[in-house]
Amino acid sequence: MICVAAIKAKTDAGLTEKCNTEYQRVSAAFVPPTHAEDSMSLEMRIALMKDKAAYCQSKYSTKLPRATSRSVDICRKSCVDKRAADTSYPVARREDMVTNCETVYYGVVKKLGK
Secondary structure, X not given: OXXXXXXXXXXXXXXXHHHHHHHHHHHHHOOOOOOHHHHOOHHHHHHHHHHHHHHHHHHOOOOOOHHHHHHHHHHHHXXXXXXXXXXXXXXXXXXXXXXXXXXXXXXXXXXXXX
């Protein structure tokens, strides 16, 4: 509410300062959500890919909106990529595959919920 008033009264430096203070307080208190995978090893993250693929498979439906259906389909395909567990692939490439699966999975979870 303070910031709305500060926007309306552009010449009031006091309100602007209060708005900036409130913004800094709220920004400092906000901690972005972390995912369990952030503290896991690559092997543990690879092991979870099957569960993510199963979740996306369970959410697959032809009745979903096109954008959501596409996200679910990408999740289904990227999370079953067997190359992620293949040790002959470079570690950086395997991490990219796992990260891609996680990113798409969390996008689907955000759209469709648990």
